[in-house]
Amino acid sequence: MKDIKHILVVMQPMSDHQPALIQAIKIAKETSATIELFLAAYHKDIVSPWGFDKEQVAALQQEYLASKLRWLETYLPCVVEQGLTIKLDVVWHKNITTAICEKLAQSEADLVVKSTHQSSRLNKILFNPSDWQLLQHCQVPLLLTRSLTEAPYKTIMAAVDPSQTHNKPKALDKIILDMTIGLVALFESEIHVCHCYQPLGAELWQGMNAIGGDHGMNTMDFESYHQSIKHHHERLFNELVDDYGFAEGVTHLQVGSADYELPKLVEETQADLLIMGMAEENLFVGNTVEKILDNVNCDILSVKAGELDN
Incomplete structure:
Protein backbone atom coordinates (compact mmCIF):
# COMPACT_ATOMS: atom_id res chain seq x y z
CA MET A 1 0.00 0.00 0.00
CA LYS A 2 1.24 3.47 -0.86
CA ASP A 3 2.13 5.40 2.29
CA ILE A 4 -0.52 7.86 3.39
CA LYS A 5 1.30 11.08 4.23
CA HIS A 6 -1.23 13.81 3.41
CA ILE A 7 -4.99 13.50 3.95
CA LEU A 8 -7.31 16.08 2.40
CA VAL A 9 -10.50 16.38 4.45
CA VAL A 10 -13.48 17.93 2.67
CA MET A 11 -15.40 19.80 5.33
CA GLN A 12 -19.20 20.09 5.37
CA PRO A 13 -20.02 23.83 5.70
CA MET A 14 -23.55 23.44 7.06
CA SER A 15 -22.89 20.86 9.77
CA ASP A 16 -21.25 20.70 13.17
CA HIS A 17 -20.71 16.96 12.70
CA GLN A 18 -17.73 16.10 10.53
CA PRO A 19 -17.49 12.32 9.92
CA ALA A 20 -14.72 12.90 7.39
CA LEU A 21 -12.52 14.57 10.01
CA ILE A 22 -13.16 11.78 12.51
CA GLN A 23 -12.08 9.16 9.97
CA ALA A 24 -9.06 11.20 8.89
CA ILE A 25 -7.86 11.50 12.48
CA LYS A 26 -8.15 7.73 12.93
CA ILE A 27 -6.02 7.11 9.84
CA ALA A 28 -3.53 9.88 10.59
CA LYS A 29 -2.93 8.57 14.10
CA GLU A 30 -1.76 5.28 12.58
CA THR A 31 0.21 6.77 9.68
CA SER A 32 1.44 10.12 11.11
CA ALA A 33 -0.08 11.79 8.07
CA THR A 34 -0.70 15.52 7.82
CA ILE A 35 -4.37 16.49 7.83
CA GLU A 36 -5.53 19.38 5.68
CA LEU A 37 -9.02 20.75 6.20
CA PHE A 38 -10.41 21.99 2.89
CA LEU A 39 -13.52 24.07 2.32
CA ALA A 40 -14.95 25.36 -0.95
CA ALA A 41 -17.00 28.43 0.00
CA TYR A 42 -19.48 30.34 -2.13
CA HIS A 43 -22.35 32.75 -1.53
CA LYS A 44 -24.48 33.84 -4.46
CA ASP A 45 -25.46 37.11 -2.79
CA ILE A 46 -21.82 38.23 -2.79
CA VAL A 47 -21.18 37.55 -6.47
CA SER A 48 -22.63 40.82 -7.77
CA PRO A 49 -24.51 42.71 -5.04
CA TRP A 50 -26.31 45.82 -6.20
CA GLY A 51 -24.42 49.08 -5.71
CA PHE A 52 -20.88 47.63 -5.29
CA ASP A 53 -17.99 47.82 -7.73
CA LYS A 54 -15.60 44.94 -8.51
CA GLU A 55 -13.10 45.91 -5.82
CA GLN A 56 -15.78 46.02 -3.16
CA VAL A 57 -17.18 42.66 -4.28
CA ALA A 58 -13.69 41.15 -4.09
CA ALA A 59 -13.27 42.58 -0.59
CA LEU A 60 -16.61 41.09 0.47
CA GLN A 61 -15.55 37.73 -0.88
CA GLN A 62 -12.25 37.87 1.00
CA GLU A 63 -14.03 38.74 4.23
CA TYR A 64 -16.44 35.86 3.67
CA LEU A 65 -13.51 33.47 3.14
CA ALA A 66 -11.83 34.85 6.27
CA SER A 67 -14.95 34.08 8.29
CA LYS A 68 -14.93 30.51 6.97
CA LEU A 69 -11.26 30.17 7.83
CA ARG A 70 -12.04 31.23 11.39
CA TRP A 71 -14.71 28.52 11.44
CA LEU A 72 -12.16 25.91 10.31
CA GLU A 73 -9.82 27.06 13.08
CA THR A 74 -12.35 25.89 15.65
CA TYR A 75 -11.46 22.32 14.64
CA LEU A 76 -7.73 22.81 15.28
CA PRO A 77 -7.74 21.65 18.92
CA CYS A 78 -9.26 18.20 18.21
CA VAL A 79 -6.44 17.50 15.74
CA VAL A 80 -3.54 19.15 17.55
CA GLU A 81 -4.33 17.34 20.81
CA GLN A 82 -3.71 14.08 18.93
CA GLY A 83 -0.17 15.23 18.16
CA LEU A 84 -0.97 15.57 14.45
CA THR A 85 0.04 18.23 11.95
CA ILE A 86 -2.86 20.19 10.44
CA LYS A 87 -3.28 22.68 7.62
CA LEU A 88 -6.28 24.80 6.60
CA ASP A 89 -7.41 25.99 3.20
CA VAL A 90 -10.52 27.87 2.10
CA VAL A 91 -11.17 28.74 -1.54
CA TRP A 92 -13.91 30.63 -3.33
CA HIS A 93 -15.56 28.19 -5.69
CA LYS A 94 -19.13 27.42 -6.72
CA ASN A 95 -18.50 23.79 -7.74
CA ILE A 96 -17.08 21.67 -4.93
CA THR A 97 -15.94 18.83 -7.20
CA THR A 98 -13.97 21.15 -9.45
CA ALA A 99 -12.51 22.88 -6.41
CA ILE A 100 -11.32 19.56 -4.94
CA CYS A 101 -9.80 18.42 -8.23
CA GLU A 102 -7.99 21.74 -8.64
CA LYS A 103 -6.74 21.46 -5.07
CA LEU A 104 -5.46 17.93 -5.70
CA ALA A 105 -3.55 19.14 -8.76
CA GLN A 106 -1.70 21.60 -6.52
CA SER A 107 -1.17 19.41 -3.48
CA GLU A 108 0.44 16.10 -2.61
CA ALA A 109 -2.62 14.54 -1.00
CA ASP A 110 -2.58 10.72 -0.89
CA LEU A 111 -6.18 10.36 0.27
CA VAL A 112 -9.39 12.41 0.11
CA VAL A 113 -11.98 11.92 2.85
CA LYS A 114 -15.49 13.26 2.42
CA SER A 115 -18.64 12.83 4.47
CA THR A 116 -21.78 11.31 3.02
CA HIS A 117 -25.32 11.28 4.29
CA GLN A 118 -27.17 8.30 5.70
CA SER A 119 -30.94 8.15 5.99
CA SER A 120 -32.07 6.42 9.17
CA ARG A 121 -35.47 5.83 7.56
CA LEU A 122 -33.95 4.04 4.57
CA ASN A 123 -30.97 2.67 6.51
CA LYS A 124 -28.61 3.30 3.62
CA ILE A 125 -26.11 5.84 2.41
CA LEU A 126 -27.43 8.53 0.11
CA PHE A 127 -24.89 10.01 -2.27
CA ASN A 128 -25.36 13.55 -3.49
CA PRO A 129 -24.28 14.83 -6.94
CA SER A 130 -20.88 15.99 -5.70
CA ASP A 131 -20.17 12.48 -4.36
CA TRP A 132 -20.94 10.95 -7.75
CA GLN A 133 -18.78 13.50 -9.53
CA LEU A 134 -15.88 12.90 -7.16
CA LEU A 135 -16.15 9.16 -7.68
CA GLN A 136 -15.74 9.83 -11.38
CA HIS A 137 -12.97 12.40 -11.29
CA CYS A 138 -10.93 12.03 -8.10
CA GLN A 139 -7.47 10.75 -9.07
CA VAL A 140 -6.40 9.67 -5.58
CA PRO A 141 -8.15 7.18 -3.27
CA LEU A 142 -11.46 8.62 -2.11
CA LEU A 143 -13.03 7.63 1.20
CA LEU A 144 -16.74 8.40 1.47
CA THR A 145 -17.81 8.04 5.08
CA ARG A 146 -20.85 8.56 7.26
CA SER A 147 -19.45 7.11 10.48
CA LEU A 148 -19.30 9.27 13.58
CA THR A 149 -17.59 6.69 15.74
CA GLU A 150 -13.95 6.97 16.74
CA ALA A 151 -13.62 3.18 16.80
Whole structure:
Protein backbone atom coordinates (compact mmCIF):
# COMPACT_ATOMS: atom_id res chain seq x y z
CA MET A 1 0.00 0.00 0.00
CA LYS A 2 1.24 3.47 -0.86
CA ASP A 3 2.13 5.40 2.29
CA ILE A 4 -0.52 7.86 3.39
CA LYS A 5 1.30 11.08 4.23
CA HIS A 6 -1.23 13.81 3.41
CA ILE A 7 -4.99 13.50 3.95
CA LEU A 8 -7.31 16.08 2.40
CA VAL A 9 -10.50 16.38 4.45
CA VAL A 10 -13.48 17.93 2.67
CA MET A 11 -15.40 19.80 5.33
CA GLN A 12 -19.20 20.09 5.37
CA PRO A 13 -20.02 23.83 5.70
CA MET A 14 -23.55 23.44 7.06
CA SER A 15 -22.89 20.86 9.77
CA ASP A 16 -21.25 20.70 13.17
CA HIS A 17 -20.71 16.96 12.70
CA GLN A 18 -17.73 16.10 10.53
CA PRO A 19 -17.49 12.32 9.92
CA ALA A 20 -14.72 12.90 7.39
CA LEU A 21 -12.52 14.57 10.01
CA ILE A 22 -13.16 11.78 12.51
CA GLN A 23 -12.08 9.16 9.97
CA ALA A 24 -9.06 11.20 8.89
CA ILE A 25 -7.86 11.50 12.48
CA LYS A 26 -8.15 7.73 12.93
CA ILE A 27 -6.02 7.11 9.84
CA ALA A 28 -3.53 9.88 10.59
CA LYS A 29 -2.93 8.57 14.10
CA GLU A 30 -1.76 5.28 12.58
CA THR A 31 0.21 6.77 9.68
CA SER A 32 1.44 10.12 11.11
CA ALA A 33 -0.08 11.79 8.07
CA THR A 34 -0.70 15.52 7.82
CA ILE A 35 -4.37 16.49 7.83
CA GLU A 36 -5.53 19.38 5.68
CA LEU A 37 -9.02 20.75 6.20
CA PHE A 38 -10.41 21.99 2.89
CA LEU A 39 -13.52 24.07 2.32
CA ALA A 40 -14.95 25.36 -0.95
CA ALA A 41 -17.00 28.43 0.00
CA TYR A 42 -19.48 30.34 -2.13
CA HIS A 43 -22.35 32.75 -1.53
CA LYS A 44 -24.48 33.84 -4.46
CA ASP A 45 -25.46 37.11 -2.79
CA ILE A 46 -21.82 38.23 -2.79
CA VAL A 47 -21.18 37.55 -6.47
CA SER A 48 -22.63 40.82 -7.77
CA PRO A 49 -24.51 42.71 -5.04
CA TRP A 50 -26.31 45.82 -6.20
CA GLY A 51 -24.42 49.08 -5.71
CA PHE A 52 -20.88 47.63 -5.29
CA ASP A 53 -17.99 47.82 -7.73
CA LYS A 54 -15.60 44.94 -8.51
CA GLU A 55 -13.10 45.91 -5.82
CA GLN A 56 -15.78 46.02 -3.16
CA VAL A 57 -17.18 42.66 -4.28
CA ALA A 58 -13.69 41.15 -4.09
CA ALA A 59 -13.27 42.58 -0.59
CA LEU A 60 -16.61 41.09 0.47
CA GLN A 61 -15.55 37.73 -0.88
CA GLN A 62 -12.25 37.87 1.00
CA GLU A 63 -14.03 38.74 4.23
CA TYR A 64 -16.44 35.86 3.67
CA LEU A 65 -13.51 33.47 3.14
CA ALA A 66 -11.83 34.85 6.27
CA SER A 67 -14.95 34.08 8.29
CA LYS A 68 -14.93 30.51 6.97
CA LEU A 69 -11.26 30.17 7.83
CA ARG A 70 -12.04 31.23 11.39
CA TRP A 71 -14.71 28.52 11.44
CA LEU A 72 -12.16 25.91 10.31
CA GLU A 73 -9.82 27.06 13.08
CA THR A 74 -12.35 25.89 15.65
CA TYR A 75 -11.46 22.32 14.64
CA LEU A 76 -7.73 22.81 15.28
CA PRO A 77 -7.74 21.65 18.92
CA CYS A 78 -9.26 18.20 18.21
CA VAL A 79 -6.44 17.50 15.74
CA VAL A 80 -3.54 19.15 17.55
CA GLU A 81 -4.33 17.34 20.81
CA GLN A 82 -3.71 14.08 18.93
CA GLY A 83 -0.17 15.23 18.16
CA LEU A 84 -0.97 15.57 14.45
CA THR A 85 0.04 18.23 11.95
CA ILE A 86 -2.86 20.19 10.44
CA LYS A 87 -3.28 22.68 7.62
CA LEU A 88 -6.28 24.80 6.60
CA ASP A 89 -7.41 25.99 3.20
CA VAL A 90 -10.52 27.87 2.10
CA VAL A 91 -11.17 28.74 -1.54
CA TRP A 92 -13.91 30.63 -3.33
CA HIS A 93 -15.56 28.19 -5.69
CA LYS A 94 -19.13 27.42 -6.72
CA ASN A 95 -18.50 23.79 -7.74
CA ILE A 96 -17.08 21.67 -4.93
CA THR A 97 -15.94 18.83 -7.20
CA THR A 98 -13.97 21.15 -9.45
CA ALA A 99 -12.51 22.88 -6.41
CA ILE A 100 -11.32 19.56 -4.94
CA CYS A 101 -9.80 18.42 -8.23
CA GLU A 102 -7.99 21.74 -8.64
CA LYS A 103 -6.74 21.46 -5.07
CA LEU A 104 -5.46 17.93 -5.70
CA ALA A 105 -3.55 19.14 -8.76
CA GLN A 106 -1.70 21.60 -6.52
CA SER A 107 -1.17 19.41 -3.48
CA GLU A 108 0.44 16.10 -2.61
CA ALA A 109 -2.62 14.54 -1.00
CA ASP A 110 -2.58 10.72 -0.89
CA LEU A 111 -6.18 10.36 0.27
CA VAL A 112 -9.39 12.41 0.11
CA VAL A 113 -11.98 11.92 2.85
CA LYS A 114 -15.49 13.26 2.42
CA SER A 115 -18.64 12.83 4.47
CA THR A 116 -21.78 11.31 3.02
CA HIS A 117 -25.32 11.28 4.29
CA GLN A 118 -27.17 8.30 5.70
CA SER A 119 -30.94 8.15 5.99
CA SER A 120 -32.07 6.42 9.17
CA ARG A 121 -35.47 5.83 7.56
CA LEU A 122 -33.95 4.04 4.57
CA ASN A 123 -30.97 2.67 6.51
CA LYS A 124 -28.61 3.30 3.62
CA ILE A 125 -26.11 5.84 2.41
CA LEU A 126 -27.43 8.53 0.11
CA PHE A 127 -24.89 10.01 -2.27
CA ASN A 128 -25.36 13.55 -3.49
CA PRO A 129 -24.28 14.83 -6.94
CA SER A 130 -20.88 15.99 -5.70
CA ASP A 131 -20.17 12.48 -4.36
CA TRP A 132 -20.94 10.95 -7.75
CA GLN A 133 -18.78 13.50 -9.53
CA LEU A 134 -15.88 12.90 -7.16
CA LEU A 135 -16.15 9.16 -7.68
CA GLN A 136 -15.74 9.83 -11.38
CA HIS A 137 -12.97 12.40 -11.29
CA CYS A 138 -10.93 12.03 -8.10
CA GLN A 139 -7.47 10.75 -9.07
CA VAL A 140 -6.40 9.67 -5.58
CA PRO A 141 -8.15 7.18 -3.27
CA LEU A 142 -11.46 8.62 -2.11
CA LEU A 143 -13.03 7.63 1.20
CA LEU A 144 -16.74 8.40 1.47
CA THR A 145 -17.81 8.04 5.08
CA ARG A 146 -20.85 8.56 7.26
CA SER A 147 -19.45 7.11 10.48
CA LEU A 148 -19.30 9.27 13.58
CA THR A 149 -17.59 6.69 15.74
CA GLU A 150 -13.95 6.97 16.74
CA ALA A 151 -13.62 3.18 16.80
CA PRO A 152 -11.32 1.73 14.11
CA TYR A 153 -12.65 -0.33 11.25
CA LYS A 154 -13.41 -3.86 12.45
CA THR A 155 -13.98 -5.59 9.10
CA ILE A 156 -12.67 -4.44 5.73
CA MET A 157 -13.80 -6.02 2.47
CA ALA A 158 -12.03 -5.81 -0.88
CA ALA A 159 -14.13 -6.21 -4.03
CA VAL A 160 -12.04 -7.42 -6.98
CA ASP A 161 -12.74 -8.46 -10.55
CA PRO A 162 -10.03 -10.74 -11.99
CA SER A 163 -12.15 -11.37 -15.10
CA GLN A 164 -10.77 -8.12 -16.56
CA THR A 165 -14.09 -6.60 -17.51
CA HIS A 166 -14.61 -2.89 -18.25
CA ASN A 167 -11.08 -2.58 -19.71
CA LYS A 168 -9.52 -2.14 -16.31
CA PRO A 169 -5.75 -2.46 -15.82
CA LYS A 170 -4.76 -5.92 -14.65
CA ALA A 171 -2.75 -4.47 -11.76
CA LEU A 172 -5.76 -2.69 -10.25
CA ASP A 173 -6.91 -5.76 -8.31
CA LYS A 174 -3.47 -6.05 -6.72
CA ILE A 175 -3.57 -2.39 -5.73
CA ILE A 176 -6.99 -2.93 -4.13
CA LEU A 177 -5.72 -5.96 -2.21
CA ASP A 178 -2.50 -4.26 -1.12
CA MET A 179 -4.43 -1.23 0.10
CA THR A 180 -6.89 -3.48 1.95
CA ILE A 181 -4.11 -5.47 3.59
CA GLY A 182 -2.35 -2.25 4.59
CA LEU A 183 -5.46 -0.81 6.24
CA VAL A 184 -6.23 -4.15 7.91
CA ALA A 185 -2.75 -4.07 9.43
CA LEU A 186 -3.19 -0.47 10.60
CA PHE A 187 -6.49 -1.10 12.34
CA GLU A 188 -5.98 -4.80 13.20
CA SER A 189 -9.19 -5.51 11.32
CA GLU A 190 -10.67 -8.65 9.86
CA ILE A 191 -10.28 -8.97 6.09
CA HIS A 192 -12.64 -10.34 3.44
CA VAL A 193 -12.13 -10.52 -0.32
CA CYS A 194 -14.92 -11.06 -2.81
CA HIS A 195 -15.49 -11.50 -6.52
CA CYS A 196 -19.00 -11.61 -7.97
CA TYR A 197 -19.76 -12.94 -11.41
CA GLN A 198 -23.00 -13.48 -13.28
CA PRO A 199 -23.34 -16.14 -15.99
CA LEU A 200 -25.97 -15.88 -18.68
CA GLY A 201 -29.49 -16.79 -17.64
CA ALA A 202 -31.15 -19.80 -19.23
CA GLU A 203 -33.26 -17.75 -21.64
CA LEU A 204 -30.39 -15.65 -22.92
CA TRP A 205 -28.10 -18.69 -23.10
CA GLN A 206 -30.65 -20.54 -25.21
CA GLY A 207 -31.08 -17.52 -27.45
CA MET A 208 -27.36 -17.13 -28.07
CA ASN A 209 -27.03 -20.86 -28.62
CA ALA A 210 -29.86 -20.79 -31.15
CA ILE A 211 -28.29 -18.04 -33.23
CA GLY A 212 -24.79 -19.46 -32.94
CA GLY A 213 -23.49 -16.48 -30.95
CA ASP A 214 -20.81 -18.60 -29.30
CA HIS A 215 -19.75 -21.80 -31.07
CA GLY A 216 -18.53 -23.23 -27.77
CA MET A 217 -22.09 -23.16 -26.43
CA ASN A 218 -23.31 -25.52 -29.14
CA THR A 219 -21.35 -28.40 -27.60
CA MET A 220 -22.70 -28.16 -24.03
CA ASP A 221 -25.94 -28.02 -22.15
CA PHE A 222 -26.91 -25.22 -19.78
CA GLU A 223 -25.57 -26.97 -16.67
CA SER A 224 -22.27 -27.68 -18.37
CA TYR A 225 -22.07 -24.05 -19.40
CA HIS A 226 -22.59 -22.93 -15.80
CA GLN A 227 -19.92 -25.29 -14.53
CA SER A 228 -17.53 -24.06 -17.19
CA ILE A 229 -18.10 -20.43 -16.20
CA LYS A 230 -17.74 -21.29 -12.52
CA HIS A 231 -14.41 -23.08 -13.07
CA HIS A 232 -13.19 -20.16 -15.19
CA HIS A 233 -13.89 -17.60 -12.44
CA GLU A 234 -12.59 -19.92 -9.71
CA ARG A 235 -9.29 -20.23 -11.57
CA LEU A 236 -8.97 -16.47 -12.08
CA PHE A 237 -9.92 -15.70 -8.46
CA ASN A 238 -7.57 -18.33 -7.03
CA GLU A 239 -4.71 -17.09 -9.19
CA LEU A 240 -5.27 -13.61 -7.77
CA VAL A 241 -5.58 -14.49 -4.08
CA ASP A 242 -3.37 -17.58 -3.70
CA ASP A 243 -0.14 -15.61 -3.27
CA TYR A 244 -1.63 -13.70 -0.32
CA GLY A 245 -2.25 -16.74 1.87
CA PHE A 246 -5.65 -15.61 3.11
CA ALA A 247 -7.23 -17.69 5.85
CA GLU A 248 -10.04 -20.08 5.02
CA GLY A 249 -13.44 -18.48 4.94
CA VAL A 250 -12.42 -14.90 4.10
CA THR A 251 -12.48 -15.22 0.31
CA HIS A 252 -15.87 -15.27 -1.39
CA LEU A 253 -16.68 -16.23 -4.98
CA GLN A 254 -20.32 -15.27 -5.44
CA VAL A 255 -22.58 -16.28 -8.31
CA GLY A 256 -24.97 -13.49 -9.20
CA SER A 257 -25.02 -9.83 -10.07
CA ALA A 258 -22.63 -7.75 -8.01
CA ASP A 259 -25.25 -5.08 -7.34
CA TYR A 260 -27.27 -7.74 -5.48
CA GLU A 261 -24.60 -10.06 -4.04
CA LEU A 262 -22.12 -7.47 -2.80
CA PRO A 263 -24.51 -5.65 -0.43
CA LYS A 264 -25.53 -9.05 0.97
CA LEU A 265 -21.89 -9.97 1.61
CA VAL A 266 -21.24 -6.65 3.32
CA GLU A 267 -24.19 -7.27 5.62
CA GLU A 268 -23.29 -10.92 6.31
CA THR A 269 -19.66 -10.13 7.17
CA GLN A 270 -20.62 -6.87 8.97
CA ALA A 271 -18.00 -5.04 6.94
CA ASP A 272 -17.70 -1.37 7.86
CA LEU A 273 -15.38 -0.46 4.97
CA LEU A 274 -15.65 -1.62 1.36
CA ILE A 275 -12.71 -1.04 -0.99
CA MET A 276 -13.50 -1.07 -4.70
CA GLY A 277 -11.80 -0.15 -7.96
CA MET A 278 -12.98 2.13 -10.74
CA ALA A 279 -12.27 1.55 -14.42
CA GLU A 280 -11.23 4.17 -16.93
CA GLU A 281 -14.81 4.73 -18.10
CA ASN A 282 -15.74 5.77 -14.53
CA LEU A 283 -17.68 2.64 -13.61
CA PHE A 284 -17.04 0.53 -10.55
CA VAL A 285 -15.33 -2.57 -11.82
CA GLY A 286 -17.81 -5.33 -12.53
CA ASN A 287 -20.73 -3.55 -10.87
CA THR A 288 -23.74 -1.34 -11.46
CA VAL A 289 -22.50 1.54 -9.37
CA GLU A 290 -25.81 3.18 -8.60
CA LYS A 291 -27.45 0.00 -7.31
CA ILE A 292 -24.46 -1.03 -5.22
CA LEU A 293 -23.81 2.28 -3.51
CA ASP A 294 -27.48 2.86 -2.83
CA ASN A 295 -27.65 -0.39 -0.87
CA VAL A 296 -24.24 -0.89 0.76
CA ASN A 297 -24.41 0.24 4.37
CA CYS A 298 -20.75 0.98 5.09
CA ASP A 299 -17.97 3.39 4.24
CA ILE A 300 -16.66 3.24 0.66
CA LEU A 301 -13.03 3.62 -0.41
CA SER A 302 -12.71 3.94 -4.18
CA VAL A 303 -9.45 3.39 -6.01
CA LYS A 304 -9.26 4.88 -9.49
CA ALA A 305 -7.52 3.00 -12.26
CA GLY A 306 -5.67 6.18 -13.22
CA GLU A 307 -3.83 6.08 -9.88
CA LEU A 308 -1.61 3.41 -11.40
CA ASP A 309 0.21 6.20 -13.18
CA ASN A 310 1.02 8.06 -9.96
